[in-house]
Amino acid sequence: MNAPVILDRRRVLAGGGALIFSFSLTSAFAQDQAPGAAPAPKPPGSLATTPYLDSWIRIDADGGITVFTGKAELGQGLKTALQQIAAEELDVAFETLKLVTADTRLTANEGYTAGSNSMKDSGAAIQNAAAQVRELLVAEAARRLGQPAEGLRTENGAVISANGKRLTYGDLVAADMLHVQAQPKSKLKDSATFKVMGQSIPRVDIPAKVTGGAAYVQDMRLPGMVHARIVRPPSYGAQLTECDTAAIEKLPGVIKIVRDGNFLAVVAEKEFQSIKAMNALSAAAKWKETASLPKQDDLLKVLTSLRSQDFTIFEHSNPAVTGQKTIEATYTRPYQSHGSIGPSCAVAHFTDGAMTVWTHTQGVFPDRQGIAEMLRMPPASVRLIHVEGSGCYGHNGADDAAADAALIALALPGRPVRVQWMREQEHGWEPYGPAMVTKLKASLDGNGKIADWNFEVFSNTHSMRPGGAGSMLAAQHMAQPFAVPEPKPLPLPDGGGDRNAIPFYNFPNARVVHHFIPEMPLRISAMRALGAYHNVFSIESFMDELAALAGADPVEFRLKHLDDQRGRDVIEKAAQGFGWKAGQTPPLDRGYGFAFARYKNHAAYCAIASEVEVNRETGRPRLVRAVAAVDSGQVINPDGLINQIEGAIVQSMSWTLYESVTFDATRITSIDWQTYPILRFNAVPDSIEVHIINRPGQPFLGSGETGQGPAAASIANAIANVTGKRLRDLPLTRKRIKDAIDA
Amino acid sequence: MMTLKVNGHDHQVDADPDTPLLYVLRDDIKLNAAKFGCGLGQCGACTVIVDGKAVLSCVTPLVLLEGKQVTTLEGLGTIGAPAPIQRAFMEEQAAQCGYCIAGMMMRAQALLQRNSKPTDEQIRAELEPHLCRCGTHMRILRAVHRAARLMDTADAASTGRSAP
Numbered sequence A: 001m002n003a004p005v006i007l008d009r010r011r012v013l014a015g016g017g018a019l020i021f022s023f024s025l026t027s028a029f030a031q032d033q034a035p036g037a038a039p040a041p042k043p044p045g046s047l048a049t050t051p052y053l054d055s056w057i058r059i060d061a062d063g064g065i066t067v068f069t070g071k072a073e074l075g076q077g078l079k080t081a082l083q084q085i086a087a088e089e090l091d092v093a094f095e096t097l098k099l100v101t102a103d104t105r106l107t108a109n110e111g112y113t114a115g116s117n118s119m120k121d122s123g124a125a126i127q128n129a130a131a132q133v134r135e136l137l138v139a140e141a142a143r144r145l146g147q148p149a150e151g152l153r154t155e156n157g158a159v160i161s162a163n164g165k166r167l168t169y170g171d172l173v174a175a176d177m178l179h180v181q182a183q184p185k186s187k188l189k190d191s192a193t194f195k196v197m198g199q200s201i202p203r204v205d206i207p208a209k210v211t212g213g214a215a216y217v218q219d220m221r222l223p224g225m226v227h228a229r230i231v232r233p234p235s236y237g238a239q240l241t242e243c244d245t246a247a248i249e250k251l252p253g254v255i256k257i258v259r260d261g262n263f264l265a266v267v268a269e270k271e272f273q274s275i276k277a278m279n280a281l282s283a284a285a286k287w288k289e290t291a292s293l294p295k296q297d298d299l300l301k302v303l304t305s306l307r308s309q310d311f312t313i314f315e316h317s318n319p320a321v322t323g324q325k326t327i328e329a330t331y332t333r334p335y336q337s338h339g340s341i342g343p344s345c346a347v348a349h350f351t352d353g354a355m356t357v358w359t360h361t362q363g364v365f366p367d368r369q370g371i372a373e374m375l376r377m378p379p380a381s382v383r384l385i386h387v388e389g390s391g392c393y394g395h396n397g398a399d400d401a402a403a404d405a406a407l408i409a410l411a412l413p414g415r416p417v418r419v420q421w422m423r424e425q426e427h428g429w430e431p432y433g434p435a436m437v438t439k440l441k442a443s444l445d446g447n448g449k450i451a452d453w454n455f456e457v458f459s460n461t462h463s464m465r466p467g468g469a470g471s472m473l474a475a476q477h478m479a480q481p482f483a484v485p486e487p488k489p490l491p492l493p494d495g496g497g498d499r500n501a502i503p504f505y506n507f508p509n510a511r512v513v514h515h516f517i518p519e520m521p522l523r524i525s526a527m528r529a530l531g532a533y534h535n536v537f538s539i540e541s542f543m544d545e546l547a548a549l550a551g552a553d554p555v556e557f558r559l560k561h562l563d564d565q566r567g568r569d570v571i572e573k574a575a576q577g578f579g580w581k582a583g584q585t586p587p588l589d590r591g592y593g594f595a596f597a598r599y600k601n602h603a604a605y606c607a608i609a610s611e612v613e614v615n616r617e618t619g620r621p622r623l624v625r626a627v628a629a630v631d632s633g634q635v636i637n638p639d640g641l642i643n644q645i646e647g648a649i650v651q652s653m654s655w656t657l658y659e660s661v662t663f664d665a666t667r668i669t670s671i672d673w674q675t676y677p678i679l680r681f682n683a684v685p686d687s688i689e690v691h692i693i694n695r696p697g698q699p700f701l702g703s704g705e706t707g708q709g710p711a712a713a714s715i716a717n718a719i720a721n722v723t724g725k726r727l728r729d730l731p732l733t734r735k736r737i738k739d740a741i742d743a
Numbered sequence B: 001m002m003t004l005k006v007n008g009h010d011h012q013v014d015a016d017p018d019t020p021l022l023y024v025l026r027d028d029i030k031l032n033a034a035k036f037g038c039g040l041g042q043c044g045a046c047t048v049i050v051d052g053k054a055v056l057s058c059v060t061p062l063v064l065l066e067g068k069q070v071t072t073l074e075g076l077g078t079i080g081a082p083a084p085i086q087r088a089f090m091e092e093q094a095a096q097c098g099y100c101i102a103g104m105m106m107r108a109q110a111l112l113q114r115n116s117k118p119t120d121e122q123i124r125a126e127l128e129p130h131l132c133r134c135g136t137h138m139r140i141l142r143a144v145h146r147a148a149r150l151m152d153t154a155d156a157a158s159t160g161r162s163a164p
């Protein structure tokens, strides 16, 4: 594999120590890049941007090993998975590793923890860094023992020679030995020998979470900490016209009222005092509001009439194939809430000219940039540390809460400030998953195969994350406000509104147009799976409509249009696990549905079959059971993967059956769990079965978002199967189902 | 000043009588498990046990708790010596973010204390006030069933030892 490199390393190590080694590496890279030659290959994952091995792994003289990741634990099991990867490639016991997650002072800048990219970015970086660290340690042991490296092996944190001599990693490591740049290739272990990877190791964060340990930013208690609450405007764009704070300043425990333009907050010694003061402040504040919201019940018209930038993102034609029977359909998705169970929270401490913020943001580095800009401080004086919060499922209020805390802390130097949003604020102010419209048109040829396919998607961007200060509410509301940045379509192949808009099936003629809508009537940003949720819902619903037109079984129809073997495998696995049979008849009042997608067309594969019961009297749907098959490449932790897919199916079911953000001309009206109902236990399925297709040695494909689209379409198809009626507007509520049955 | 009995200990609490129990537990007694989710009685994240009954601490003012026994998740067991329900949730890996879980566990614990062999339907009905956004429901149900089995064996093993 990379034998010459190892020789280099040995020579250099023998020659004069690690420090020189890093210089030699740099020059070696330079020599590789002869004029006109292709650029030197980069090491995998985030090593490409943060190449020093000791940015990822550090070993103390006492043998203690710390692994660093720029990604964050969001309840998806990231810490456990990364620790498994490191333990495997380093050959150390899993429990002995320490893991440090996203912190602007300590870890690599890995952008956002999003897009199911953590294993591809950080997992690959840590895996390769660990393998290269192990090689360096073996090389050092070889030098000390005067034996060839080939005769040495590693086990449990030590290098062991053929005659049983044991040198621990702590013995072997020397200053700066790991301060070297990663090589493009590593000697990774053979997946057949894995001992830690591929095992369902229990999650490291769960014990504290089920015993009342301090597990979340909400649980932080710093010495001298005070509690703040925000009074948000009642609606987008509302202006604070008056606010008499005299009486509120005298309320018990109140320390300070912070007002900066339309940003209004109160700080008190104790938490409930701050809530009482917030209520009083809210009553005292007078706002001027403007009616600026579109019509909630006609999103189709709203979205298709807003100005758009149109991009043809896919075009493929084969004039030899022409269609005979053509159908069209339009699908819509409303705005939907992330709806974290724990409202957003942050703690900030401003002292000696430096700001520290503990936050559950998905991106400590971009968020730091935004907060530094807002506070007009140099980024180097602002530190963001990720601490877990309630699950976020994308860009919720986390970054805004961090900015709130920082702005308030600036006004109270020396005292740590904890801010938590109220439920109404989380529901009313989080950036929603954008509303979307898709228009589909396709024809079948004489053999019942799809001859041509037209897909148009109308959508806002799917990320308004910071970056700049203008992405954050506090900065937008200040007296000298920061403008909301111009929205941009997210680039393919990942895409935003057009994520998964390009069909993964083989169609002889196909055209896909992305109508990107810059204007954002509601505050929106990234929500789990971005546009893929609605695009897959649309494509996979329409595939069933076309299968029906062709008189074909939905599973066979999909296989007929798919060459990709791994895709075919998950489809067959899910169908088989479900007991899917062409021409089957479900029990009375029940229907079967099937759907498939490869997330982003280049990440994990997922197929889901479901059985849904519909009460014909009330229209009430219930997912009875679902069977999923997933291929996310090399599996790191099977139970962790199953947990993610189970969760994706249940959450997507809730989005699909119940959820839409509501609003009138001025205000958001879905502001709690009464007005924004989600799944409760009475609708939880009888069973969910997840089959994993492991691909040892294949790249990690991630898994956090792959289930969202297929789950939605599979349920929709099952509802169509039982009712005989096709519903194309999300959510598929009891009322819509009932109306369709009665129509 | 009022005396509040939490997890078997008396605490002198200096808070207004209208303060919801949740803030007393978190802010005055520095406990973590009971969580603020909505403050409106809609989600269950703040659930604790008061005199054997599951109670939403975010809407229960301090003044109603004079002379009552409050139990939080911390009062059931520890990482080193977990209670059956805690073991069950660990063994089933019944959490994603876990923010909802403490509340779920407390209501399940209250159920199991009065009905040691609940049916699946009874467990689902009991947990109806609780929301989980991560979709961990299947595992939560499995964990409650497992807890029932574990408590059964624990009871059989040490007769007379009552649940906290």
Ligand code: FES
Pocket (backbone or CB within 6 Å): B035, B036, B037, B038, B039, B040, B041, B042, B043, B044, B045, B046, B047, B056, B057, B058, B059
């Ligand atoms: S926080 Fe008490 S019910 Fe939601």
Ligand code: FES
Pocket (backbone or CB within 6 Å): A075, A341, A390, A391, B095, B096, B097, B098, B099, B100, B101, B131, B132, B133, B134, B135, B136
């Ligand atoms: S595990 Fe995250 S809300 Fe339930």
